[in-house]
Amino acid sequence: MTRVTALLLCDVRLGLGGPRVDVAVTGGRVAAIGPDLPHTGEVVDGRGGTVLPGLVDVHVHMTQWASSRRRIPLTQARSAAEVVGIVAGASTVKPGELVMGHGFRDGTWPDVPHKDLLERALPGQPVALFSNDLHTLWLSPAALRLIGREHPTGVLLENDCMAGTAALPAATDEWVLEATDAAAARGVTEIVDYEYSDTVTDWLRRSALRKPGVRVSAVVSRPLLDTAIDRGYRTGDVVPGADGLLKVGPYKLFVDGSLNTRTAYCHDPYPGHDSHGLLELPFDELVPLMDKASRNGISPAVHAIGDWANTIALDAFAKVGCAGRIEHAQLVHPDDVPRFAQLGVIAGVQPAHQPDDRDVADQHWPGRTANAFPYAALLAAGATLELGSDAPVSPLDPWDGIASAVSRTDDTRPAWHPEQAIALDIALAASSRGRRAVRVGDTADLTVTAVDPGTLAPHELREIPIVLTMVGGRLTHVS
Numbered sequence: 001m002t003r004v005t006a007l008l009l010c011d012v013r014l015g016l017g018g019p020r021v022d023v024a025v026t027g028g029r030v031a032a033i034g035p036d037l038p039h040t041g042e043v044v045d046g047r048g049g050t051v052l053p054g055l056v057d058v059h060v061h062m063t064q065w066a067s068s069r070r071r072i073p074l075t076q077a078r079s080a081a082e083v084v085g086i087v088a089g090a091s092t093v094k095p096g097e098l099v100m101g102h103g104f105r106d107g108t109w110p111d112v113p114h115k116d117l118l119e120r121a122l123p124g125q126p127v128a129l130f131s132n133d134l135h136t137l138w139l140s141p142a143a144l145r146l147i148g149r150e151h152p153t154g155v156l157l158e159n160d161c162m163a164g165t166a167a168l169p170a171a172t173d174e175w176v177l178e179a180t181d182a183a184a185a186r187g188v189t190e191i192v193d194y195e196y197s198d199t200v201t202d203w204l205r206r207s208a209l210r211k212p213g214v215r216v217s218a219v220v221s222r223p224l225l226d227t228a229i230d231r232g233y234r235t236g237d238v239v240p241g242a243d244g245l246l247k248v249g250p251y252k253l254f255v256d257g258s259l260n261t262r263t264a265y266c267h268d269p270y271p272g273h274d275s276h277g278l279l280e281l282p283f284d285e286l287v288p289l290m291d292k293a294s295r296n297g298i299s300p301a302v303h304a305i306g307d308w309a310n311t312i313a314l315d316a317f318a319k320v321g322c323a324g325r326i327e328h329a330q331l332v333h334p335d336d337v338p339r340f341a342q343l344g345v346i347a348g349v350q351p352a353h354q355p356d357d358r359d360v361a362d363q364h365w366p367g368r369t370a371n372a373f374p375y376a377a378l379l380a381a382g383a384t385l386e387l388g389s390d391a392p393v394s395p396l397d398p399w400d401g402i403a404s405a406v407s408r409t410d411d412t413r414p415a416w417h418p419e420q421a422i423a424l425d426i427a428l429a430a431s432s433r434g435r436r437a438v439r440v441g442d443t444a445d446l447t448v449t450a451v452d453p454g455t456l457a458p459h460e461l462r463e464i465p466i467v468l469t470m471v472g473g474r475l476t477h478v479s
Contacts, residue, residue, distance in 0.1 A: 007473055008039040009446070012046035015437050016425060016454040023051060025444040028472040033440055044475065049467040050452045052428065053435035054189025054445035055398040058348050059327060059388030061134065062193045062216075063202075066171035066179040068130070068392035072101035075132065080106065080113040083129065083138075088121040098143070098169060101129040102392055106136070107260040107360040113138045115154025128168055132356065133393050135258040137161040143168075158257050158278060162196050173206045177213070179396070184213035184469045184476040186397045187447035190433075192217040192249050192388070194301075194327075198224060200231075200239055200248065207242040213469075213476045215445070216242075217249035219301065225251060225293055234297030244472070250301035250325060251293040254280045256309035259330060259357055262364060264306035267333065270364055277306050286316045294322035301325040301348065307333045307371065314339045328390075330357070331365060331372050341382035348386050349375065351405035351427075352394035358416045369417060375405060376420045385422075385430040399461050402427045407458035424454060424461075444473040 009023040014033065023046075024032040024039065072090045077083040083104050090101075099122065106113060118127045118140035127140035137156040144151055147167035156164045183191065191214050193199050199218035206212060218239070220228045233239075233248040256277055257263025262270050263278035270277070281289070290300040300320075304313040305328045313326050314336055323344035330353065340347055354373040361369050371377075378385060387401050394400060400410075405427040408415035415421065422430075429436045438446060450465035469477040 007042045007044060008037060009044050009046050009051065009448070009470075010037075011048055012051040012448055013048065013452060014051060016050070016428075016452060018050070020048070023438065023446070025470070025473040028444055030438060030440050030442045030444050033438070044468065044478075046448050047450070047467055049448040049450050051438055051446055051448050052187070053432040053438055053442070054447050054469065054471065055187045055431050056190040056192075056386075056433050057183070057188055057388050057391070057396055057398055058192045058386045058433075059350060060191045060193055060391045060396055061195050062176055062179065062191065063171045063195050063197070064130070064134065064165070065391040065396050066175040067100065068102040069179060069182075070100075070175070071130070072099070073103050074101045074129065075103035075105070077104050079109050080111045080117060083113070084117050084121045087118070087127060087129065095125065097126075098146070099125055099127045101127075103132045104129060104138070105132050105260050105356075105360065107262070108363060113153075113155050115139060115141050115144065115151070118154070130165070130392075131260060133258040133260045134165070135161055135261045135263065137164045139164065157261055158263060158280065166196055173209055177206055177210060180213035181477070183396050184471075185466060185479075186399060187449070187466045187469050188214055188396070188398060189445040189447065189469060189471045189476075190215035190217070191396070192219060194219045194252055196221045198227070200233070200246070203246050204239065204241055207246060211243060212245060213471075215245050215247070215471060217247045219249040220251045220293075220298060222251075222253055222289070225289070225298070228298060229296045235299040248298070250299045252301050252303065252327075253286060253289055254303040255286065255313050256280055256304060256306050258305055259360055259364065264331065265309040265312075266306040266331065266365070267308045267311070268368065271366060276308065279309070279312075283312050283315060286312065287319050290316055290322065290324070291320045294320055294324070299324045301327055303327045305330045307331040307336070307368070311336055314343060314345065317343045317345050328353075329378070331368065332374050332378070334371060334377075337374060337377050337383075338381040340378055341384075346384045346386055347378050348388055349373070350388050350390045350394060351375065351401040352389060352410070354408060354416065355404055355410035356394065372417070374420050375422050379422060379426065384434070386433065387427065387431045397462075398431045399464055402431055403458050403461040405430075406461070410459075428453070444470055446470045450479075
């Protein structure tokens, strides 16, 4: 009997090195896979590309990513003075209009940022510059006035940075929706939005304008736990009013800061300092918050970068007795590596951070970098890895992270601790919520690459062309 299909994806290779097949999609699911499938519905030519499970970016700051796509890039700056020169040279805005830049890394600079440097270069102009890790916000005097703040240096760290960021003018909803389309163009079918706002309400508003190019899991920020509980939200629940594309995400908590700002909380002090970093949530404060969330069906996602922060986070998961996530896990003591699997804690990691941070890690974590970004060790111990970008810290492009996970470098230098590299098929699965193949019965969240990723050198993965992307059988990108 002829199978009636809503869509037939024809002439694709099924996974890495797989055979040529057609993929029939009905009702948003994969209905059949095989050669020369009959059809009566829409036909989409896969052009001999490789069909893979749709890619999921499990850690994105979507509003900030949408804004950063329009900000002055500062990644290459090697000093505060160089940043100021870039901003002054690139600024074409009108007087009084906010100037924004993104991507500076001051962990190895010979000088320090200060509001007065911005004021001298752009007198009276509001300027807001975001560090690459989003844990530092450098503001001019006019920008401080814009958000109603006074500050001796204009350099806001950690909680001050988050509050200052939230007070600045945000990206428009259309900018954010455009950013979801750009994500779909790189094969992304779902994101987890870690913005420090009422993300569910934000995405319901955006979804009323039009469907986003991706599914969205909306994280519950720390101040909104009671609101989420009152609304009856539980992690994984589909939120009505967004065509099934919006779910409630986990509950985000911060144990420490970041490596670049030397606020990652570590067992050993930073060289030349007595400081171990910044402990934002001690164990005794972390446990009741996690317990309250988990008792109400909201899964904790705990930010921990330094090895002591990871120890504290794992201790808290053990005390509460719930599963959940640790986000970043950049430096993990060897004794803690097996605890991820033992406690059922997912490691949500961002492989593109490793080549970005290798120089800072060598300087500030000397003698311990064998335990940094320990992906192979975590996998060997049975942990579940899920890959994300932390955009705009890294681009919202899973292929950048996959390439970094496989190669442990993103330039001409040799791999950094290559023993922690992981295989391509494992990196792809970790970028697809564990899906290793396209199978009959799957939700039709799919991507088709123009070439088989398995035939490419690791550095070539970053530029892999995408033929099409599909979310629930709906085409969200066609090249």
